[in-house]
Every structure is written in C-alpha cells, then in structure tokens.
Amino acid sequence: MSDMSVRFSDGTAYEQGMGRWSRPVGEVFLDWLAPPAGWRWLDVGCGSGAFTELLVQRCAPAETFGIDPSQAQLAFARNRPGARGAVFQPGDAMALPFADNRFDAAVMALVIFFVPDPAKALAEMVRVVRPAGLVAAYAWDRLTGGSPFAPVQAELRAMGVPMVLPPSLNVSRTDALRELWADAGLTQLETREIAVQREFPDFDAFWEASTKTGTVRQTLAGMPREDIERLKQRVRARMTPGAQGAITHQARANAIRGRVPG
Numbered sequence: 001m002s003d004m005s006v007r008f009s010d011g012t013a014y015e016q017g018m019g020r021w022s023r024p025v026g027e028v029f030l031d032w033l034a035p036p037a038g039w040r041w042l043d044v045g046c047g048s049g050a051f052t053e054l055l056v057q058r059c060a061p062a063e064t065f066g067i068d069p070s071q072a073q074l075a076f077a078r079n080r081p082g083a084r085g086a087v088f089q090p091g092d093a094m095a096l097p098f099a100d101n102r103f104d105a106a107v108m109a110l111v112i113f114f115v116p117d118p119a120k121a122l123a124e125m126v127r128v129v130r131p132a133g134l135v136a137a138y139a140w141d142r143l144t145g146g147s148p149f150a151p152v153q154a155e156l157r158a159m160g161v162p163m164v165l166p167p168s169l170n171v172s173r174t175d176a177l178r179e180l181w182a183d184a185g186l187t188q189l190e191t192r193e194i195a196v197q198r199e200f201p202d203f204d205a206f207w208e209a210s211t212k213t214g215t216v217r218q219t220l221a222g223m224p225r226e227d228i229e230r231l232k233q234r235v236r237a238r239m240t241p242g243a244q245g246a247i248t249h250q251a252r253a254n255a256i257r258g259r260v261p262g
Contacts, residue, residue, distance in 0.1 A: 018110070018213055021148045022050035024196040025253050026109060029138050030058055032192060033257060038062045039104035044093050044125060045111030049077025052086050065098075067091030093121040101130040108137035110253070112177075113166040122184045131262020135186055138194060138255035139172040146252030148198075149210045155234040156219060159227070164218040177256040186258030197250040203236050206247040210235075 037060035043052045046066030055064050064086040068074055077088045091097050093108070093115050106125040108115075115121045125135050140147045147153060156163050170176055174191050181189050200206040211220055220228055239247050 018047075018050075018148070020209070021196070021198065021251060022047075022110060023054065024198070025138065025194050025251070026051045026054045027058075028194045028196065029109070029136075029253075029255055030054060032194075032255065033134065033136060035059055035105060035134065040102070041065070042067070042096075042098070042103045042106040042125075042128060044091075044096070044106060044108045044121065045114065046077060046088065046109075047073045047111070049073075049080045049083050049086070049088065051107070051109035052077060052088070053080050053083040056083050056086055063087075063103075065089070065103075067093070067096070094124060096124040096128050098128045100127055102128045103133065104130060105134040105136070107135075108139075110139060112137050112139050113142070113168045113170075113172045116167045118168050118171045118180060119183065122180055126184050126186065126260055129260050131260050133260045134257060135181070135184075135260060136255070136257035137177065138253045139177070141193070141252045141254050142166075142169060142172055144252075146254075148249065148251040149214075149216050150251070151235050151238045151249070152207075152210050152216055152231070155231055155238065156216075158234070159231060161219065161223065161227070161231075164215040166215065172254060174254045174256070177254060181256055181258045184258075185261055187261055188259045189256065190258075191254065191256045194253045194255055195250055196253075197248055199242075200247040200249070202245045203239055203241065203247055206239065206249065207232060207235065 039061055040063040041055050041061050043066040046052045046068045049066060052066040055061055066077060066086055066088045074088045094117055106129050112118050129135055178189060178191055211217060242248055
C-alpha cells in the first residue's frame with residue numbers, strides 16, 4: 001500500500017469515472033430505503049453530488065445538505081441542475097458542522113472506506129440525526145472484486161505495483177459494517193448487496209472511465225508510461241467484448257441501514 005493520501009481534486013473527472021456508476025447503485029439503495037417525503041437529509045462525503053442529486057430528485061426532501069472536504073468536488077456539485085435546492089459546504093465526516101438531532105437521515109454513499117476513522121464518523125452521523133432517524137451507507141465490495149475498477153486493480157496487483165488504497169478498506173465488508181453500526185448503538189439493522197452494471201461502447205471507453213479518478217489515477221501517476229501501456233494490454237486481455245466490441249462490467253456494493261435509538 002502506498003502512503004499517498006487519497007485525493008479527489010477534479011469533479012469532472014470523478015463524474016466521468018465514478019459518478020456514472022454512483023447513480024445506478026444509488027437508485028437501488030434509495031428504493032431499498034423507501035424513505036417518506038419531507039425529510040431533512042445529510043449526504044456525508046457528497047463528492048460531485050451524484051447521490052445528493054438523487055435525493056433531491058427522488059425523495060422530495062424538506063432540506064438536503066452535502067458536505068465534502070474537496071472544494072473542486074463541491075464546485076461541481078453546486079452546478080448540477082438536478083441538485084438545485086441542496087446546500088453544499090466543506091466539512092469533515094469526523095467532525096460534522098451541525099447541531100445534534102438536526103436531520104431525519106444521514107447517509108454515506110461510496111465513501112465510508114475513505115474515512116480514516118469510520119467509527120468516529122458514524123458517531124457523528126448518529127449525533128446529528130434525530131431519535132428514530134435513519135443512518136445508512138453503502139460501499140463497493142472491493143475486497144472480493146466488486147469495485148467498478150476491479151479488472152485494473154487486479155492487474156496492478158499481479159504486476160506487483162504498489163497501489164494507493166483507501167485507509168479503511170476493511171470496513172467495506174458486510175460483517176464489518178454490521179459490527180460498526182451495532183457498536184454505534186443503532187437498531188433495526190439490515191444489510192443487502194447491490195449489484196449494478198454498465199455497458200461501454202468499447203474497451204478504450206472502459207479503460208478511460210476506469211483510470212480517470214481516485215486511487216487508480218493516483219497509482220498510475222507514479223508509473224512509467226511503458227508500464228501503463230503494459231497494464232492496459234493486460235486489462236484488455238481480461239475483458240470479453242460483446243457485440244461490436246462493447247464491454248459490459250458489473251460492480252457490487254454492500255449496504256447497511258439502522259435507526260437511532262429513541
């Protein structure tokens with residue numbers, strides 16, 4: 001594992017690489033939560049605002065706040081036409097800038113394994129949600145190949161390339177999420193797996209989307225050009241094109257929800 005910190009400093013690149021995966025998994029997640037209209041929502045680690053936009057469009061919220069440490073991501077989120085009415089502001093998941101019991105629901109969408117201390121962040125989510133309110137999250141199942149970028153990550157490992165990794169990758173496991181939620185005192189715990197897929201017109205489109213952002217982009221930034229080309233060819237050999245060269249890839253996320261006692 002590299003000692004580089006994970007950075008998301010380009011909202012446009014994040015949207016092209018991860019944001020377009022975020023929408024289908026977020027839609028399934030919200031269908032599963034089935035929240036009532038009129039709630040006050042907090043999206044912790046909102047990034048480019050892909051999930052926040054879904055909250056605005058699908059949940060008829062009374063209020064929606066998104067926080068993220070990246071000013072570039074927040075700038076992109078504020079320009080989303082579908083997220084009008086949402087408030088985006090800088091913030092730390094482990095020290096939320098809100099009063100106790102401020103929200104009806106707090107969520108972390110594809111972000112909990114990027115938090116250095118997930119238990120502290122979860123305690124903050126519990127603090128700002130009212131009694132009987134909802135605290136939920138979902139994360140790519142990277143440890144068993146569920147990441148949208150799993151083919152690239154697998155070949156990086158096979159080549160022995162030190163990868164930039166999220167600081168709390170282990171918490172993406174369902175049993176780890178359940179333990180974390182239970183330790184935080186949340187009740188009515190439920191978990192599920194969410195599987196989604198995307199189709200790319202060809203391998204080059206898949207490669208472009210898989211290397212534009214996050215830990216893969218940072219890992220490739222430290223590699224010689226000839227090694228990147230070798231990696232690309234290895235990934236190409238893993239994929240099975242469909243009709244007219246199209247590439248279909250599936251990803252999996254683990255989701256959890258619970259209620260604040262009271």
